[in-house]
Amino acid sequence: MYESLTELLKQISLGEDSVLELKTVEFAGNKIKGPHRDGMADELAAMANTHTGIIVLGVDDKTRKIQGIPSDKLDIVESWLREICNDLIEPPLDCLIRKLVVSDPERGEKLILRIDVPRSLFVHQSPGGYFRRIGSSKRQMRPDVLARLFQQRSQTRLVRFDEQTVPHAGLEDLNPRLWRRFRTVVSPRDDDVFLEKMKLVALDETGVLRPTVGGILMACDAPEAFMSSAFIQAVCYRGSERNAAYQLDAKDITGPLDVQIRDACNFVERNMRVYAVKAPNRIETPQFSMNAVFEAVVNAVAHRDYAIYGSKIRLHLFADRLEIFSPGTIPNTMTIDSLSERQSSRNELLTSLLARCPMNVNAVGSQRSFIMDKRGEGVPIIITESEKLSGVRPVYRLIDDAELKLTLFAAKPPQGKG
Incomplete structure (x- = not known):
């Protein structure tokens, strides 16, 4: 949009509209006294909530004349903008900031800042609330409009x-x-x-x-370079408490989703205990069914809500249980009780791609050739395999209508084994 300076200046001469905002910058020494930080945050968030647009600093919005920014204060303004995007907007806003030189026939060369604000994947809140852009101005969103925007994104x-x-x-x-x-x-x-x-x-x-x-x-x-929470946080604890003092192993599992699935399952297999008895032949009993763990991780990765900013999948392994937290509520009209009976997918594209990825985990007992089969067998396998091994039925729990938690209980050691 307006990639050449000529195009941008032509648009500036026409004035503000839905995709262009103009602002002068006023200083008191080395401090910026105008525009106000909160107001600037509201403008940036409003544009990101609506559509891709441009904000130009150093231009009078009334006269459309290039006022410019002193060269020794350009870095101050840029730092000011980045602090606003990171500290005053939730979730933080990623913008492209460019320094431009404009030739003015009357005043010589002037320096301006161009901020490209992309239409965001998320809904952003700024100090004044939730805003959207209508024409050349911002408007606070009514509850029904805000709810619809959250739903759309x-x-x-x-x-x-x-x-x-x-x-x-x-x-x-x-x-x-x-x-x-x-x-x-x-x-x-x-x-x-x-x-x-x-x-x-x-x-x-x-x-x-x-x-x-x-x-x-x-x-x-590296998907996390573009979507910062698109990874799995895996932690293994010595006992049954979530306490950093008892942490045995931890890893942020990144990469393409099929790699994350493989590495998360390997993390569990590496850290869980396997009991062995001779009766008379050696019999090994793992704490968890790797087939159930595989299905649980696949479901968490494939069906989580990637639109929720700042929420990652958490896989926490304890001495007596495995907990997997997946961001997002249950899709559509499903309930906790109907999970094992019904099938619904939040991410149709992801599930179709995972259904083309060859099986990459040694999930004992699995008949899979590909990571997903889309037949809705995952939850029944999780429940049946886990209950058969541990004697305790896995528990699904919805937390604050925003996160699905699955608890798999560990098999108890054979008598005489600690």
């Missing part, structure tokens, strides 16, 4: 969340080795056509081809 949308484009991500951020594994003999030969057909990339609002959320999660080496 979560799981229920004509274009699902995992099919939305990721701002600032480019095609070069997708690893060809990762996306080529989804190719079949009937796939289009043209790479861009294939990527679009698979919904790994899509056109954003400005017509630029960008990776989708699903593309980043499945075909990027």
Whole structure:
């Protein structure tokens, strides 16, 4: 949008609109006294909540004249902006800030700051509340509008969340080795056509081809670089308390989702105890069924709500249980009691891609050839396998209607074994 300086200046001459905001910057010594920090945060969040736009600092919004910013204060303004984006907006806003030189026939060269604000994957709150942009001004959102926006940017949308484009991500951020594994003999030969057909990339609002959320999660080496909470926090504790003093092992599990599934299962297998008795042949009894653990991790990764900022999957292993926390409520009209009977997917794109990934975990007893089968057998396997091994039925619990917790209970050691 307005990539050339000529285009930008032409638009500035026309004045503010839905995608352009102009502001002068006033100083008191080395401190910025205008615009106000809170007001600037409201403007940035409003634009991110509505659509991709540009804010230009150093231009009078009334006269449309270039006032400029002193060269020795450019870095001060840039730091001020970054602090606003990180500290006053929740979740923090990622913007592109550029310093531009503008030639003024009357006053010579002037310096301005251009802030590109992408339409966000999230709904942002600023000091004044929740705002959206209407024309050249911001408006606080009514409760019904806000609820609809949260819904649109979560799981229920004509274009699902995992099919939305990721701002600032480019095609070069997708690893060809990762996306080529989804190719079949009937796939289009043209790479861009294939990527679009698979919904790994899509056109954003400005017509630029960008990776989708699903593309980043499945075909990027480091999804957490674009979606900071797209990883699994795995921790193993010595006893039954969540206490850092008793922590035995910990790892932030990153990478494409199928790699996260593999590494999370390996973390459990590496840290759980395996009891052995001779009766008369050696019989080994693991604390947990790896088939059940595999299904539980797959469900957590495939069905979590990636639209919730700052919430990661947590896998916590204790001496007597395994707890897996997955961000998001239960999809659609499902309930805790109906989980084992019904099937529903929040992320259709992700589940379809995982169904093309070969099985990569030694889940004893599993008949899977691919990570997902989409037949709705995961929860029944989790319940049956775990209860058969430990004698205790796993427990699902919905926390604050925002996080699903699954507890798998460990098998007790055979008599005489501690």
